[in-house]
Structure formats: structure tokens, C-alpha cells
Amino acid sequence: MKLFTFKKGIHPKDQKKQTSGKAIEVAPLPKEVFIPLNQHIGKPAIPVVKKKDVVKTGQLIAKADGRFSANIHASLSGTVKNVGLFMHPMGSRVPMVHIVAGEFEEEWQLLPHPEDWKTASPEELLEVVFQAGIVGLGGASFPTHIKLAPPADKPLDVFLLNGCECEPYLTCDHRMMLDRADEVLDGMLILMKILGLKRGIIGVENNKLDAVLLLRERIKQRGETLEVVKLKTKYPQGAEKMLISAVLGRHVPEGGYPLDVGCVVNNVGTALAIAEAVTQGKPLVERVVTVAGSGIEDPKNLLIRVGETFGNAILASGGLTPDALQVYMGGPMMGMAQFDLQVPLVKGTSGVVAVNHVAEQHNKIYPCIRCNACVSACPVHLLPNRLFRFTEKGMPQEAHSRGLMSCVECGACVFVCPSSIPILQWIRVGKFKINNQPKEA
Numbered sequence: 001m002k003l004f005t006f007k008k009g010i011h012p013k014d015q016k017k018q019t020s021g022k023a024i025e026v027a028p029l030p031k032e033v034f035i036p037l038n039q040h041i042g043k044p045a046i047p048v049v050k051k052k053d054v055v056k057t058g059q060l061i062a063k064a065d066g067r068f069s070a071n072i073h074a075s076l077s078g079t080v081k082n083v084g085l086f087m088h089p090m091g092s093r094v095p096m097v098h099i100v101a102g103e104f105e106e107e108w109q110l111l112p113h114p115e116d117w118k119t120a121s122p123e124e125l126l127e128v129v130f131q132a133g134i135v136g137l138g139g140a141s142f143p144t145h146i147k148l149a150p151p152a153d154k155p156l157d158v159f160l161l162n163g164c165e166c167e168p169y170l171t172c173d174h175r176m177m178l179d180r181a182d183e184v185l186d187g188m189l190i191l192m193k194i195l196g197l198k199r200g201i202i203g204v205e206n207n208k209l210d211a212v213l214l215l216r217e218r219i220k221q222r223g224e225t226l227e228v229v230k231l232k233t234k235y236p237q238g239a240e241k242m243l244i245s246a247v248l249g250r251h252v253p254e255g256g257y258p259l260d261v262g263c264v265v266n267n268v269g270t271a272l273a274i275a276e277a278v279t280q281g282k283p284l285v286e287r288v289v290t291v292a293g294s295g296i297e298d299p300k301n302l303l304i305r306v307g308e309t310f311g312n313a314i315l316a317s318g319g320l321t322p323d324a325l326q327v328y329m330g331g332p333m334m335g336m337a338q339f340d341l342q343v344p345l346v347k348g349t350s351g352v353v354a355v356n357h358v359a360e361q362h363n364k365i366y367p368c369i370r371c372n373a374c375v376s377a378c379p380v381h382l383l384p385n386r387l388f389r390f391t392e393k394g395m396p397q398e399a400h401s402r403g404l405m406s407c408v409e410c411g412a413c414v415f416v417c418p419s420s421i422p423i424l425q426w427i428r429v430g431k432f433k434i435n436n437q438p439k440e441a
Contacts, residue, residue: 003206004246005232009379010412012235012333014207015168018292018299024172024179026303027316029106033076033307034086034344035061037095040135041142042068047097053080054102056109058283061097064130070143071133075285075305078102089310089329089336089343096344099307110281117186117278122194125278129194132277133284133347138162138238138267139330141348144274147264148194154259159197160247161188163204163211163268164231164238167331170351172288173268175301177204177211180272181218187271188226190278195264200226203247207233235333236410240265242379254406269350284347291317295324295354304345311341313352323356333411366419374413374423380406384413388423391430399430407431 038044045062049055055074062072078101085093111131114120130145150156161184165173176184192200204212215228231237231246241252243265250261258265269287276282285306292299297318304313310327314320320327328335329343330351345352374384382403390399404427413423 003232004203004229005234005237006242006245006379008377008381009234009236009242010377010415011233012168012415014233015292016171016174016207018169019171019290019301020174020208022175022299022301024175024288024301024303027305027308027313030076030101030305030308030312032078032081032098032100033305034309035072035075035097035099035307036088036344036346037062037072037097039072039141039306039347040070041140042070042146044095045069045072047083047095049080049083049097051080051082054078055080055099056107058109058111058285060283064133067130068143068146070135071131071283072097073133073283073285074099075307076101077104077106087340087343089338089346089349091336091339108282111277111283113278113281117190117193122196125190125194128278129274132273132282134270134273134277135284135347136267137269137273137287137348137350139334139348139350141346144266144270147266148191150195150259150264156195156197156259156262156264157199158248158263159188159192159195159200160240160243160263160265161200161202161268161271162238162240162243162265163202163208164243165208165268166205166233166235166238167333167335167351169292169353170290170331171292172290172301172350174208174211176268176272176288177208178214181214182222183275184268184271185215185218185222185224185226186279187273187275188266189224190274191264191266191271197264198225201247202226202228203231203243204228205233205237206230235412236379236408239379239408239410241408254403287347287349289313289345289349290351290353292351293353294356295321295327297321306347307344309342309344310338310352313345314341314354320354321356324354325357326355328353328355333415334409365421368419368421371418373416373418377412377416379410379412380408382407384423384427387430388421388426391426391433396430396433399427400434404430404434
């Protein structure tokens with residue numbers, strides 16, 4: 001059968017065999033958690049607890065600051081030790097709620113939810129999603145309730161569930177499709193009901209054929225009309241613009257969103273979180289995380305609490321190997337290198353990857369030789385060599401006029417650059433400068 005794909009892209013070495021055959025394990029309950037008040041795009045949540053308060057798992061500890069924000073809930077039953085500044089995996093100190101486990105039994109505080117979601121109204125289901133603090137679990141952490149309330153002038157006709165998981169090493173989505181297929185399908189159907197859509201497509205890369213076969217079998221047994229399409233294994237197939245292009249042949253305009261081409265895209269993990277919220281009343285306080293890489297002793301897929309530290313997640317996977325050199329939040333392509341293992345896992349953390357090697361070519365940066373390898377690899381058809389040069393020379397507006405903000409930050413340009421130029425880092429600097437210019441400018 002035809003394999004769907006997009007133009008350009010790259011083919012990093014697949015490192016998924018470490019964990020793709022390992023079922024999801026439940027991580028040990030943490031003794032303490034550090035829960036950031038901003039784990040989403042938009043305004044940080046406003047804390048509603050204070051030092052010495054006793055909280056239950058699932059209890060609201062920070063409320064959304066308006067609709068373009070997200071609720072935050074306790075991921076551990078215990079006592080609030082502090083509400084203050086702690087180190088975040090993005091490299092800065094941010095407000096967090098520090099909870100220490102109590103000596104009593106863990107107790108959950110669940111959300112009100114419908115007895116049967118199939119008879120509930122879309123508005124009722126959307127409110128549960130908002131109250132549960134669900135954000136996109138593919139990495140972007142966009143508040144899901146915003147995505148599920150499109151403007152009236154944006155008609156939709158199809159829903160896409162993203163099961164590509166194109167990052168090397170990461171297999172948490174793969175295992176969710178295998179180990180919790182029915183819940184993933186329930187979450188997808190709930191999303192489609194909220195949006196009022198009849199057509200739903202699940203996109204899965206062809207290095208996960210067992211997931212493709214299982215999903216098709218369960219859809220047939222359940223009598224659903226959902227489609228499962230196989231996509232060519234290529235990076236960054238999982239970027240929503242690439243997925244839309246591959247499956248639907250539609251192209252999101254520069255500065256636009258999937259809504260502009262009649263569709264909504266959500267991640268497999270997001271669908272599972274929505275199913276748990278709507279059917280069980282569970283807010284988003286835990287997620288599946290892949291802990292893998294050549295620097296991990298016993299790589300695993302762990303169901304782990306939000307706010308647990310990277311160090312403890314690694315210990316639950318056997319610890320670091322003696323020769324481990326680097327730890328990333330996420331995969332090595334789009335992930336963020338870490339310098340402190342006491343930082344917490346956040347809602348958008350899909351992986352903790354440790355490696356025991358750093359490419360020699362990255363020890364020194366050479367001048368651009370204008371080979372255009374980055375141009376050939378760029379999935380959104382930009383000129384990364386020009387974008388980084390304009391930013392490097394202090395000309396971010398020139399880069400902006402040439403599509404700077406359309407970059408999806410996949411890192412393909414860096415991967416293929418023979419001169420080891422940190423192209424993506426320069427592009428991020430340019431975006432930062434554009435986003436922080438005075439409003440009058």
C-alpha cells in the first residue's frame with residue numbers, strides 16, 4: 001500500500017529497539033515533586049495553595065489565568081513545603097509548588113465527569129478537558145481546550161491523531177497505542193465529538209507496524225469508522241504541518257494553523273489523557289515517558305508523575321552508565337540538553353535520553369561552505385543558511401521577512417550541516433528577538 005510522506009526531511013538512525021518492545025511500567029511513587037506553574041503555552045497558572053497546606057493527588061494547586069492558560073494539579077498527596085523559584089528543564093528558575101509526600105496513604109481527588117461520555121454534550125466534555133489541565137503532550141504543550149474551540153469562521157472536516165513519534169529513541173506513543181489502544185481510541189472519539197467531526201485519521205509511521213495492525217483490528221472489532229494510515233519513516237514526520245501535508249495534501253500557510261486548512265491535530269498521549277479525564281475524572285498529573293539512550297542502564301517506558309525529577313526517573317531505569325556524557329529532555333533532535341538532574345519532568349516531557357557519546361564534529365564550528373544541505377533538508381522549504389546568518393549579524397527583521405517564524409525547530413538543518421554550525425540555536429535567538437521587540441516597533 002502507498003506510504004504517505006512529505007517532501008524533504010532526513011533519516012536519523014533509528015534507536016527505538018531499546019524500548020519499543022517494553023510494555024509501560026508504573027514508576028515508583030515519588031517522595032517529593034516540583035510542579036511548575038507554567039507547563040503550557042500561555043499565561044502561568046495562579047497558585048491557590050500555600051506553604052504547609054495538605055493536598056491530595058489530583059487536587060487543584062494552581063488555577064488557569066484566563067482561558068489561554070491551564071490548570072495545574074498536585075501529582076502527589078502530601079504537604080506543600082514551598083511555593084517558590086526552582087530550576088526548570090528549560091534552564092531558568094521559575095515558580096513551582098514543592099510537595100513532599102505525607103506519611104498517610106495516597107488519596108486522589110477526582111474531577112466531576114459524565115457517567116457516559118457518549119450521551120454528554122460537547123460543551124460538557126470540553127469543560128472537563130479544561131478543568132483537567134490537559135495540554136498537548138507531543139511537546140508543544142498548547143492548551144487543548146483552546147484547540148478544541150475553533151472560531152466559527154474556521155470550518156473543519158477532519159481530525160488527525162498523531163502517532164508518528166519520529167524522534168530517535170522515543171517510544172512512549174508507540175507503547176500507548178499497543179498497551180492502551182482502546183483508551184487512545186476513546187480519547188480520539190471524545191475529541192471528535194467535541195469538534196463535531198465524523199472523519200478521523202490516525203497517522204503512524206511504518207516502523208510501528210504492530211501498532212498499525214492492532215489499531216485497525218480494534219477499530220474493526222469496535223465497529224468504528226476511523227482510518228489508520230501508514231506513513232514513511234522520516235523525520236520530522238510527526239510535526240503537525242508535515243503530517244497534514246503527508247496525509248491530506250494540504251499546506252498550512254505561513255503563520256497559519258491547522259484550523260486554516262480544515263483540520264485539528266492531537267497527539268496520542270493527549271488522547272489518552274482526555275480519555276482518563278472524561279471517563280475517570282483524572283486530571284493530568286502523570287504521563288508516559290521514555291527513558292532511554294546509550295547512557296541508560298535499563299531503558300524503559302515509565303508511567304511517571306509530573307514533577308518527579310530527572311534523576312529519579314533515571315534511577316527507576318537502572319541509573320546512568322559510567323560513561324554517560326549528556327542528558328536531554330525529549331529526543332536528541334529537538335530536545336534540550338540538561339545540566340542539572342534535579343529539574344522536574346513537566347507535562348510536555350515525552351522522553352529523558354542519555355547518551356555516552358558526543359560527535360567529535362560538534363567540538364568545533366567551521367565556516368559555512370554554502371553546500372545548501374540545510375536547504376535540501378528543511379521540511380518547510382526555508383533557507384536556514386540565510387536565516388542563521390541574518391540573526392548572527394544582528395538583523396533579525398531581515399530573517400523575519402524570509403520566514404523565520406515558520407521554522408518548526410526540528411533541527412534537521414543542524415543534523416546535516418558539515419560545518420557543525422548551530423543553525424537552529426541562531427534561529428531560536430532570532431525568534432526570541434522578534435518576539436521581545438517593543439510593541440511600538
